Amino acid sequence: MSNNYQRSAIALFVSTAITSAPLMAAEDEKSTKDAVKNAEKISVIGTRAAPRSASDSAVPVDIIDGGEIANQGPSDMVSLLQNVVPSFNVNDQPINDGSTLVRPANLRGLASDHTLILVNGKRRHRSAVITFLGGGLSDGAQGPDLSVIPSAAIKQVDVLRDGAAAQYGSDALAGVMNFTLKNASEGGMFEVKYGEFYEGDGDGVQVSGNIGLPLTENGFINTSFEWKQSDPTSRSVQRDDAQGLIDAGNTHVASPAQIWGAPEFKEDIKVFVNAGLDLGDGAEAYLFGNIAKRDVEGGFYYRNPHTRGGAYSNDDGKTLLVGDLTPDDGISCPVIPITTGNVLTQQNYIDGVQNNPNCFSFNEMFPGGFTPKFGGNVTDTSLVFGTKGEFGDEVFYDVSFSHGRNEVDYKLSGSINPSLGPDTPTEFSPGTYIQQEDMLNVDFSKAVDVGFDEPMNVAGGIEYRNESYESIAGDQESWEIGPLAAQGFGIGSNGFPGLSARSAGKTSRNSVALYVDTETYFTDEFMVGAAIRFEDFSDFGNTTKGKLSARWEFVEDWALRGAISTGFKAPTIGQATVRNVTTAFGTDGALIDRATLPPTHPISQKKGGTTLTPEESTNFSVGLVGEFENGIFLTIDYFNIEVTDRISTTSGIKLTDQDRAELVASGVTDASSFTEISYFTNDFDTTTQGVDIVASYDMDMFGGETTFSFAYNWTQTVVDRASDNISAERIKMLEDNLPALRYNLTANHTNGDWRVLTRVRYAGSIYEDHLDSGLPFNVGSEVVFDAEVAYTVDDNWKLTVGATNLFDETPDEITPYDNEIAGSLYPTTSPIGINGGYYYMKATYNF
Numbered sequence: 150m151s152n153n154y155q156r157s158a159i160a161l162f163v164s165t166a167i168t169s170a171p172l173m174a175a176e177d178e179k180s181t182k183d184a185v186k187n188a189e190k191i192s193v194i195g196t197r198a199a200p201r202s203a204s205d206s207a208v209p210v211d212i213i214d215g216g217e218i219a220n221q222g223p224s225d226m227v228s229l230l231q232n233v234v235p236s237f238n239v240n241d242q243p244i245n246d247g248s249t250l251v252r253p254a255n256l257r258g259l260a261s262d263h264t265l266i267l268v269n270g271k272r273r274h275r276s277a278v279i280t281f282l283g284g285g286l287s288d289g290a291q292g293p294d295l296s297v298i299p300s301a302a303i304k305q306v307d308v309l310r311d312g313a314a315a316q317y318g319s320d321a322l323a324g325v326m327n328f329t330l331k332n333a334s335e336g337g338m339f340e341v342k343y344g345e346f347y348e349g350d351g352d353g354v355q356v357s358g359n360i361g362l363p364l365t366e367n368g369f370i371n372t373s374f375e376w377k378q379s380d381p382t383s384r385s386v387q388r389d390d391a392q393g394l395i396d397a398g399n400t401h402v403a404s405p406a407q408i409w410g411a412p413e414f415k416e417d418i419k420v421f422v423n424a425g426l427d428l429g430d431g432a433e434a435y436l437f438g439n440i441a442k443r444d445v446e447g448g449f450y451y452r453n454p455h456t457r458g459g460a461y462s463n464d465d466g467k468t469l470l471v472g473d474l475t476p477d478d479g480i481s482c483p484v485i486p487i488t489t490g491n492v493l494t495q496q497n498y499i500d501g502v503q504n505n506p507n508c509f510s511f512n513e514m515f516p517g518g519f520t521p522k523f524g525g526n527v528t529d530t531s532l533v534f535g536t537k538g539e540f541g542d543e544v545f546y547d548v549s550f551s552h553g554r555n556e557v558d559y560k561l562s563g564s565i566n567p568s569l570g571p572d573t574p575t576e577f578s579p580g581t582y583i584q585q586e587d588m589l590n591v592d593f594s595k596a597v598d599v600g601f602d603e604p605m606n607v608a609g610g611i612e613y614r615n616e617s618y619e620s621i622a623g624d625q626e627s628w629e630i631g632p633l634a635a636q637g638f639g640i641g642s643n644g645f646p647g648l649s650a651r652s653a654g655k656t657s658r659n660s661v662a663l664y665v666d667t668e669t670y671f672t673d674e675f676m677v678g679a680a681i682r683f684e685d686f687s688d689f690g691n692t693t694k695g696k697l698s699a700r701w702e703f704v705e706d707w708a709l710r711g712a713i714s715t716g717f718k719a720p721t722i723g724q725a726t727v728r729n730v731t732t733a734f735g736t737d738g739a740l741i742d743r744a745t746l747p748p749t750h751p752i753s754q755k756k757g758g759t760t761l762t763p764e765e766s767t768n769f770s771v772g773l774v775g776e777f778e779n780g781i782f783l784t785i786d787y788f789n790i791e792v793t794d795r796i797s798t799t800s801g802i803k804l805t806d807q808d809r810a811e812l813v814a815s816g817v818t819d820a821s822s823f824t825e826i827s828y829f830t831n832d833f834d835t836t837t838q839g840v841d842i843v844a845s846y847d848m849d850m851f852g853g854e855t856t857f858s859f860a861y862n863w864t865q866t867v868v869d870r871a872s873d874n875i876s877a878e879r880i881k882m883l884e885d886n887l888p889a890l891r892y893n894l895t896a897n898h899t900n901g902d903w904r905v906l907t908r909v910r911y912a913g914s915i916y917e918d919h920l921d922s923g924l925p926f927n928v929g930s931e932v933v934f935d936a937e938v939a940y941t942v943d944d945n946w947k948l949t950v951g952a953t954n955l956f957d958e959t960p961d962e963i964t965p966y967d968n969e970i971a972g973s974l975y976p977t978t979s980p981i982g983i984n985g986g987y988y989y990m991k992a993t994y995n996f
Contacts, residue, residue, distance in 0.1 A: 193270065194307040194327045195316075196678070197594055197608035197666045204774050207678055207698040207710045208311035209786040209841060211860075215303040215331070220897070220906055220937055222344060222953035222989045224355050224377055226295045227254045230326075232910065232935070232953075234308055235862035235891040236841060240978045243409045246645070246731050247278040249447040250525050250557060251294045253287035256323040257310060257788065258837045258864040258887055260795075262292035263718060265313065265321035268328045269423070269437055271533050272317070274553025277584040277618070278527075279723050281731055281745055281798060286883055289798040289829055291584075291721045292320075294555060297441035297529040298328055301340070301357040302373030302421040305329040310841060312768025312790065314716030315680045315696035318612065318662055322716050322766045322792060330423040330437055333361035334369035337996055344989030346382060347957045351411055351984060353379035368426035377417040381447070382410035384959075384983045388972040390453050394517065397490025399454075401517025409973045411984055412447030412524065432538030435549075438531050446524030446560070449644055451972075454518040455487050458741070458824075459639025460511050460567045461518075462487070471502055472509045472570050472633040482508035509570050509633075521564035521644045528556045535590075544595045551588040556581060561627070561645050567638035568631030579641075580623035580648030584723065586616040603670040610664055617657035618722035623647030639742075646730045646742070651816050656726045660686045660719075674702040680714075688725075692717050692763060707775030710786075714768045720761035720796055724829045725749075728817075741824035743801050744817070752812055753828040756802050757874060762831055766792045781846045789838045791869075794831035799874035801825035833871040835883065839864035853900025861892040878918040878925070885916035888930070888980050902942075906951075908935040912980040919963060919976065928976045929961050947993040957986035 195208050203210050211234060218229050227239045231254070239254040253261035261280065266273040276294040280287050306328055313321040337360035345352045357375040364370045383405070387395075391406035423437040456466035463470055469485040469492055483501035485492070492498050493516055502508050535549025561577045592610035599605045622628070627647025634640050641647055662684040670676045678698040685691035696714035703709060729745045748758035772786030803825055804812075812820030842861040847854065864887065868880045890913035897906045910933045917926045937951030960979035975983040 192305075192307040192327075194267070194325055195309045195311065195313065196668060197316075197592075197606065203784070204708070204776065204782065205700070207676060207700040208309060208313075208712050208770065209710075209772055209784060209843075211308040211310065211843065213306040213308065215300070215305060218300050218303055218306065220939075222935070222937075222951055222987050224300070224342070224344075224353065224375075226298050226300065227252055229300060230254070230295070230306070232908070233860070233893065233895075235860045235893055236310060236839070236864065237308070238887050238891070238980060240980060241411065241982045241984070243411070243973075243977055243983070244407075244448050244450060245977075246281055246523065247525075247557065247559075248280045248287075249412050249523065250443070250445050250527055251276045251278040251280070251296065253280045253290055253292065254295065255286055255887060256308075256326070257790065257839060258286075258866045259323040259790065259792070260290040260292075260797075261287045262290040262320060262721070263322040263792075264292070265317050265319075265325045266293040266295065266328075267317075267325060268298070268531075269330055269435075269533070270327060271549060271551050271590075272588060274531060274555060274586040275584050275721065275723075276527075276529075277555045277557045277582040277723070279721075279727055279729070281729055286886055288879075289724060289796060291723050294527070294529060296443075297419055297439060297527075299357060299373050299375035299419040299421060301338070301359045301375055302330050302423070303328060304331045310786065310788070311712055311770050312714045312716045312766060313696070314718075314766070315682045315694040315714050316664070316666060318682065318684060319717060319719040319763075322718055322764070322768070322790065330421060331359060331361070331371050331373065332369055332423055332425065333371055334363045335361050337361055338993055340991055340993040342989055342991035344987055346984050347986040347988070348382065348384075348984070351380055351382040351987070353377065353414075364424055364426055367429075368424065370422065370424040372423075373421045375417075375419045377414060379411070379414045381408070381413040382984050383408045384974045384985075385409045385972045386974050388451060390456075391451060391518070391972075393490055394454070398494060399491045399517055401515075403517065403520065405972050406518065407451040407520055407972045408448035409975075409977065409983065410448070412445050415444040415446060417443045417445075428536070428538070430538070432536060434534070434536045436532075436534040438533060439529065441527075441529040443527040444524070445527070446522050446562075449521040449523045451520045452515075452518045452643065454512050454516065455492060457518070459637070460565065460643060463637050469498065469502070469510055469512070470637060472636050472638060473507065474509050474570065475507045476636075478507070480507065485510075511565065511567065514565070514571065519563055519565070522562045523560070523645060525557050525559040528558075530554050542595075544593060547590070547592045549590045551586070551590070553587075554583065554585045556583045559623075559645065561642050564643045564645075566626055566629060566631060566640070566642055568634035568640045569626065569629065570631060570633045570638070573631070574626050577627040577642040577645075577647060578624045579627045579645050580653075581621040582723070582727070583619040583621070584616070585619070586614065588612065588614040599669070601669060601671050602673050605667060605669040608666040612662040612664075613659065614662075615657060615659045616722060617655055618726060619655040620648055620653045620727065622650040622653040641730070644731075648728065652728050654726075656722050658686060658688045658722060660684055674708075676700045686719055688722075689719070689760075689762060707773070709771070709773055711771035712768070713770075716766040716768060718764040718766075718796070720763065720829070724796060725761050730823070741801075743825045743827060744820070744823045745798060745827050745829075746817075748828045748830055750828070751815060752804075752808055752826060755808070755811075756826065756828070757872075758828045758830060761796060761829060762794055764792055764795050764831070766790060779846075780848075781844060784841070784843045786841045787838070788841070789836070791834070791836050793834045795833050795835060796829055797832050797875075799827045799830055799832065800876040800879050801827055802874065830872070830874060832875055833880075833883075834869040835866055836869055837864060837866045851898065851900060853898055853903075855896055855898040858895045858897075859892070863890050865889055881916055881925075882918050886978055888913035888915055890930075891980070902940055904937075904939040904941075906935075906937040906939075909933070910935065910981075915976075915978065915980065917976045917978050920973065926963060926976055928979055931958055931960065931979075931981045933958050933981050945994055945996060947995065948990075949993065950988075950990045952986060952988045954981065954986040959983070959985050
């Protein structure tokens with residue numbers, strides 16, 4: 150057997166079916182730290198053949214060491230990744246319904262559910278949260294929740310920046326991210342971190358740890374945990390309408406009346422376990438999984454005590470909404486015109502409502518208006534187990550079963566069910582949503598000698614997946630039709646009406662996929678890969694996708710690479726069946742209740758809704774990769790992604806009185822308060838193109854060693870086709886709400902016991918449809934600096950201090966809309982966030 154054949158066979162065993170972390174012999178990370186530091190990083194993502202370095206791959210792959218992720222201030226995974234992957238974008242999500250609980254992130258300018266997430270090479274389940282308000286780009290997206298992964302558990306993150314649906318199935322339009330878990334059989338660490346924003350708010354405490362233990366002499370069990378609490382922030386100014394009430398003598402209005410900022414994390418607990426065991430005779434077993442629980446509470450829109458429809462007035466503040474508590478006594482309640490800046494001081498209000506026990510208005514209960522708090526409890530669990538090894542004749546196998554479940558239980562406090570009048574509670578549980586996925590994978594691979602320099606790797610397999618989406622009714626008070634409903638008072642918990650028992654239910658589907666994947670080295674310098682995948686879904690039919698990739702090393706250490714592929718993203722069950730009501734700015738610029746209905750609902754169909762179909766994509770990339778003689782490593786890649794029939798929610802569609810009557814008749818009993826609806830639809834086509842440049846260089850300086858890394862991304866999205874259901878503002882958000890240009894430059898210097906890290910981050914200008922209200926705002930470019938200093942006290946202890954956004958940069962202030970609309974001081978979709986500088990300190994104990 151040739152050396153090439155031996156090398157290929159060994160590598161195939163390591164990487165079979167994009168395997169989980171190597172399990173045959175648990176790695177002792179502590180004792181081999183120096184060796185690992187000098188070894189070339191390899192990745193199994195994007196190939197089912199030999200694990201490769203980033204330079205040997207036919208498609209662009211970023212290999213991010215766990216230490217690079219840990220050397221930062223933010224504590225949530227999406228923010229950590231944004232700082233090291235320029236084509237990965239995420240912004241703050243204040244007052245954004247479910248997006249406050251699970252922030253949508255975007256790779257290469259596409260939606261958050263256009264990136265496939267793997268853990269140890271296995272598909273990660275989706276979150277139950279659907280981002281109804283996703284800043285335009287991710288409106289309606291339903292992707293996995295990355296924030297449940299603790300940074301302490303991560304050994305390595307591989308980011309495949311290329312379409313890969315032909316290899317891995319639905320969702321991999323923008324690329325694939327694979328999180329490899331730590332697998333040490335001994336040692337570990339504990340860490341305590343404290344941080345605070347320069348403004349003096351957002352205090353956060355985090356305790357995390359990792360421990361590796363042997364599992365007999367032939368295996369390991371590695372456990373990681375993280376616990377976090379953090380206070381909310383406020384980057385708000387007082388609203389004009391709220392200030393007007395205060396100026397008129399209303400002393401019950403909060404200042405500010407509405408909070409824009411980071412939500413409060415009351416508790417955030419994450420645990421991940423990774424285990425492996427050598428079974429002998431070339432076989433091994435593996436198991437990994439997690440449990441995470443998070444309790445989050447954020448802000449919501451202010452309800453003005455003169456104008457809020459369904460609660461205070463139904464004619465935009467001309468008259469007060471007054472309820473007759475004794476409608477059968479023959480005495481009607483008076484009409485109260487609002488003629489001053491503070492209705493509480495009007496004598497007709499005092500006599501007709503305040504001192505009249507038979508008449509009621511919510512000015513008695515909340516005289517200054519009210520601002521609900523919205524949040525929820527997120528529970529995430531997963532379990533993956535399997536076995537892999539080798540049959541005779543060097544055929545490798547990997548058989549695994551995966552289970553994933555994500556549950557979100559929404560909460561609303563400081564609100565009312567107006568139809569219940571004075572008997573309304575002020576805290577509600579509007580409903581629970583559950584996403585569950587179960588999957589069976591059987592994969593095979595073999596190196597076949599076809600007469601070339603190396604054997605051709607042939608891989609194939611089958612995947613069965615069952616997924617379900619369940620809606621569970623909220624508490625009765627959150628959706629109940631109270632006695633004042635007939636008098637014009639709104640139905641359901643205001644701001645986020647509860648899901649009624651009639652609207653609850655569970656829907657499921659299954660799919661079966663078959664794939665074949667080959668890679669062939671025609672010469673030592675020229676490799677070609679090909680993949681084809683057939684997938685059949687029980688709800689919308691089947692699809693077949695393919696991919697071709699190639700790499701040509703035209704001179705030593707320099708190669709051209711490229712790929713072309715077709716892909717798809719299946720509509721999720723949640724997108725096809727979910728019903729939701731949220732507070733948003735309507736088409737006329739006023740705050741209204743907007744219902745999202747299934748696209749097959751009669752009212753949706755009346756407004757143009759149809760059954761959802763898959764999104765289709767064509768992905769093309771070409772790049773250059775190499776290393777100069779002085780050690781500078783460089784990759785330059787161009788990508789072009791065309792996506793047709795993209796799924797999103799429509800812009801708000803106004804309802805008529807007849808529409809509302811039909812909704813009530815169909816069982817949507819709270820429809821009387823709806824002003825607009827939206828639904829999921831295959832609404833538009835886009836072309837996204839861009840350039841990624843990655844460079845790194847190590848050198849000795851100042852008596853130590855310094856690693857420089859540079860990552861650059863330019864991305865442009867053009868909407869090629871859009872239906873009448875998407876507004877012009879929405880189209881501009883799709884094209885310009887992410888920075889066209891982002892880059893990071895990092896220097897990490899180590900000298901004896903000291904380490905100093907500095908990073909500069911640039912984000913180009915963006916366009917924001919401010920609060921989806923139709924008011925345009927152009928946000929300027931920003932340069933942000935990060936810094937961190939660490940000192941190793943002894944073999945066990947390390948102390949670190951640092952700052953993210955060192956010089957406290959903030960986005961351009963919102964003018965002239967800040968007070969007029971909702972009191973937001975900064976553009977809420979700013980790529981650098983709205984909270985400013987953040988300092989932190991941490992103590993780490995290694996053992």
